[in-house]
Amino acid sequence: MASSPRILIADDQSDIVEALRLLLKREFTVHTAASPAAVLEVAAGEELDLVLMDLNYARDTTSGKEGFELLDKLRELDATLPVVVMTAWGSIEGAVEAVRRGARDYVQKPWESARLLATLRTQVELGGALRRSRRLEQEASRQRAQQLPKMIANAPAMKPVLALIERVAPSDANVLILGEHGTGKEVIARRMHEGSLRASKPFVAVDAGGLSPSLFESELFGHVRGAFTDAKTDRVGCFELADGGTLFLDEIGNLPIAQQVKLLRVIQTGEFHPVGSSRTRRANVRVLAATNVDIGREVAEGRFREDLLYRLNTVEVHLPPLRERREDIGGLAAHFLERVSARYGKAARSISPGAMRALTEHTWPGNVRELEHVMERSVLMAIGDAIAAEDLGLRKPAHAPAAASSTASPSGDDEGLTLDQIEYHAIQRALARAGGNVNDAAVALGLSRSALYRRLQAHGIKAG
Ligand SMILES: Nc1ncnc2c1ncn2[C@@H]1O[C@H](COP(=O)(O)OP(=O)(O)OP(=O)(O)O)[C@@H](O)[C@H]1O
Numbered sequence: 001m002a003s004s005p006r007i008l009i010a011d012d013q014s015d016i017v018e019a020l021r022l023l024l025k026r027e028f029t030v031h032t033a034a035s036p037a038a039v040l041e042v043a044a045g046e047e048l049d050l051v052l053m054d055l056n057y058a059r060d061t062t063s064g065k066e067g068f069e070l071l072d073k074l075r076e077l078d079a080t081l082p083v084v085v086m087t088a089w090g091s092i093e094g095a096v097e098a099v100r101r102g103a104r105d106y107v108q109k110p111w112e113s114a115r116l117l118a119t120l121r122t123q124v125e126l127g128g129a130l131r132r133s134r135r136l137e138q139e140a141s142r143q144r145a146q147q148l149p150k151m152i153a154n155a156p157a158m159k160p161v162l163a164l165i166e167r168v169a170p171s172d173a174n175v176l177i178l179g180e181h182g183t184g185k186e187v188i189a190r191r192m193h194e195g196s197l198r199a200s201k202p203f204v205a206v207d208a209g210g211l212s213p214s215l216f217e218s219e220l221f222g223h224v225r226g227a228f229t230d231a232k233t234d235r236v237g238c239f240e241l242a243d244g245g246t247l248f249l250d251e252i253g254n255l256p257i258a259q260q261v262k263l264l265r266v267i268q269t270g271e272f273h274p275v276g277s278s279r280t281r282r283a284n285v286r287v288l289a290a291t292n293v294d295i296g297r298e299v300a301e302g303r304f305r306e307d308l309l310y311r312l313n314t315v316e317v318h319l320p321p322l323r324e325r326r327e328d329i330g331g332l333a334a335h336f337l338e339r340v341s342a343r344y345g346k347a348a349r350s351i352s353p354g355a356m357r358a359l360t361e362h363t364w365p366g367n368v369r370e371l372e373h374v375m376e377r378s379v380l381m382a383i384g385d386a387i388a389a390e391d392l393g394l395r396k397p398a399h400a401p402a403a404a405s406s407t408a409s410p411s412g413d414d415e416g417l418t419l420d421q422i423e424y425h426a427i428q429r430a431l432a433r434a435g436g437n438v439n440d441a442a443v444a445l446g447l448s449r450s451a452l453y454r455r456l457q458a459h460g461i462k463a464g
Contacts, residue, residue, distance in 0.1 A: 004029050005124045006046065010039045010053035010070075011086070016109070020052065023113055024120070036070040043077055049124045051083045052107075055094050064094040068101055075102045080134060082127035084119060086111070140200070151187050152332045155325030161188070161317060168315045169195030174267075176252075176312045177290040179319030180460030182369030185290035186250065188317060192288055193246040201245030206238045208263075209251025209291075216259045218275050221266070227276025239272055239283040246286045252312065253291030253298055253457075257305065264308045287312065293457045321460055322364040322371065329360050332368060336375035337387070349382055354389040362394050365424040365459050373418065393418070424459045427452070431461070 007028040009020045017032050024030050031046060033039040035057055043051065051074060055067025067085065074083055085098040085106045095106035104123045107116050153162055168175060169192045177185045186205060193203040211219055218227070222237030238247055255263065266272045267287060271280050289312045298304035322329065333351060341348040351359070355378070364370055378391040394417075417425070426445065434440035442452040456462075 005049040005128075006031065007120065007124075008033060008039065008042050008046070008048050008051045008053075010034075010036075010051060012054070012057045016054070023116070027117070028120070036066055036073075039070060040073055040077070043074060043081070048081055049127060050120060051081060052086065052120065053083060054086045055098060056088075062088065062091065064091075064097065067094075068097065071098060071101050071103060080127060080131045082123040084123055137200075150335060151184070151191060152328050152335055154331060155327035157320040157325040158328065161319060164315070164317055165191050165195065168192070170197060172196075172286050173314040174287045174289070174312050175315045175317060176295070176309075177288065177317045177319060178295065179290070179292060179317075180321045180367055181292050181458050182367040183292075183319045183321055184368050185292075185319055186248065188319060189246070189248040189288045189290065193248075193286075196246065196286065198245045198286060202242050203246045203248065204238050204242040205248040205250060207251055208249040208259075208289075209254030211259075213256060213259060217262065220263070221272040221274050221281075223275035224277045227274070231276065234274075237272075237274060239266060239285055240281060242285045243283040244285075246288055249287060249289040251291060252289040253293035253295050253304065255304075257303070260305045260308050264305060264311060267308075267311045289313075292460065294462075322367040326360055329364075329371065330356060332371055333359055333375055336372045337379065340376045340379045344379060346379060349379075349384075350386045352384075352386040352388050355387045355392055358389040358392055358394050365461075366418075366420050367460070370418070370420065420459075423455065424461075427455060427459065427461060 005028050007024060008031045009017055009024070010033045011017050011020075012034050014034065017034070021030050021032060028049075031042050031048070033042050039051065039053065042048070053067065053070065055064035056062055057066045064087075071083060071085070074081060079102075082104045083098075083102070085095060085103045086109055087095045087098075087106055089108050089110070095103075095108075098106060104126070105119050107119060165188065175189075175192060177188050179185050189205070190203060193199060206219060208216075208220070217223075218231075218235060218237065220237050220239055222235050222240055223231050225231055225234050249263075270282050270284065272283070273280060295304060295309060295313075299306050299309055322332075330351075333356070337351065338348050359371070359374075366373070374392050374394065377393055378387045381393070382388065382391040427441070430441040430444045431438075434444060438452060438456075439449055442449045445452060447455070
């Protein structure tokens with residue numbers, strides 16, 4: 001059975017305290033105090049649900065000064081604790097001042113029992129609701145903090161990135177995050193959101209560039225039932241889901257021109273129509289976008305609208321590839337090792353010095369995501385106490401230069417490489433043989449020119 005609510009009665013007149021105690025004891029657990037000091041002592045030591053207090057304590061005073069001070073202190077102690085003040089008949093100013101200072105209600109002496117009880121019940125209930133909602137809020141923010149992916153960023157190359165996040169996260173500026181495939185652009189976007197005033201509101205991520213044109217509008221703006229054959233019910237779009245919060249548009253560089261126009265309009269006006277509806281909806285959304293393509297070139301070659309770029313890149317964050325922040329490889333590897341081991345219910349192993357050397361010498365065309373996959377594989381493959389270099393499945397010390405070079409031409413021995421790595425090396429070899437000519441390399445690889453460009457972008461290889 002739930003225990004009865006706990007009330008503290010505070011008055012220096014013992015006959016009043018006693019009368020109240022008799023009235024309230026059937027419904028409440030009653031504590032009493034005769035002075036402000038005693039009130040604070042009880043309030044500090046007991047979980048209370050309400051304080052019913054007089055405003056005057058020193059004999060013959062009527063100013064209420066002591067009561068107001070006590071009220072302030074109680075609110076400092078616990079702003080959610082409801083306080084109801086008692087005032088002498090006719091001193092309404094005192095009651096008004098007490099309410100201004102945070103008392104939830106007041107009763108006049110002599111009180112009318114039924115009314116007093118009703119007032120106390122209401123305030124106990126409201127106070128309980130307030131406390132529950134505060135608790136839920138705290139719980140939600142704790143969970144958010146826990147879900148926030150850990151970000152390893154100690155390398156010198158990450159310093160400017162961290163400084164920029166700190167500076168622009170709290171603003172409402174639209175930010176464009178530039179970086180190769182798998183460098184952690186979404187991680188940066190989440191950090192920005194968590195560091196903003198929108199942190200308690202939703203963060204919605206959408207792969208904008210990966211949506212088919214027919215899905216794009218419905219995904220972003222929603223649709224109404226019957227808008228098209230498959231629209232069996234209304235659907236809320238990402239803009240509306242992110243209202244008040246942050247919308248992260250990934251792969252923005254791959255967005256076809258027709259969709260760029262639609263996106264630009266919403267960003268300019270904050271207004272949109274769900275597919276099949278003529279009703280205008282509004283959403284207050286901060287847009288963070290990311291791309292791994294050379295967006296300047298996309299604009300220069302007419303594939304990306306300059307006006308949209310200006311809307312998206314109020315601030316630009318350049319996320320360096322993993323090969324430019326090798327100092328973080330150890331920390332990232334350990335982090336992924338711990339996470340993956342926990343996921344598979346395995347004891348976390350250490351990383352042998354040989355494995356660590358192999359990790360730091362690898363060129364990481366797939367960046368942090370590739371490192372994550374390598375660590376996942378190694379957890380499954382390892383048999384010893386420590387992860388050995390062989391468990392990583394990496395080519396032995398890869399001496400291939402950074403991805404930007406066109407001379408990388410590792411031997412045709414692909415054993416132990418991931419599909420992604422094999423593709424990377426095949427492209428590098430084809431480019432090297434074609435003297436950097438993308439058309440020739442595409443022919444040699446049996447790809448169309450644009451398909452090869454897409455792969456070059458995906459691997460962060462700069463050709464020509
Ligand atoms: N600095 C980092 N610290 C810890 N984990 C990271 C870091 N950067 C990236 N990761 C992890 O690496 C993976 C890839 O990161 P993310 O998805 O953010 O990359 P991306 O650049 O957005 O990828 P894409 O180009 O495919 O959109 C994720 O699992 C992410 O949690």
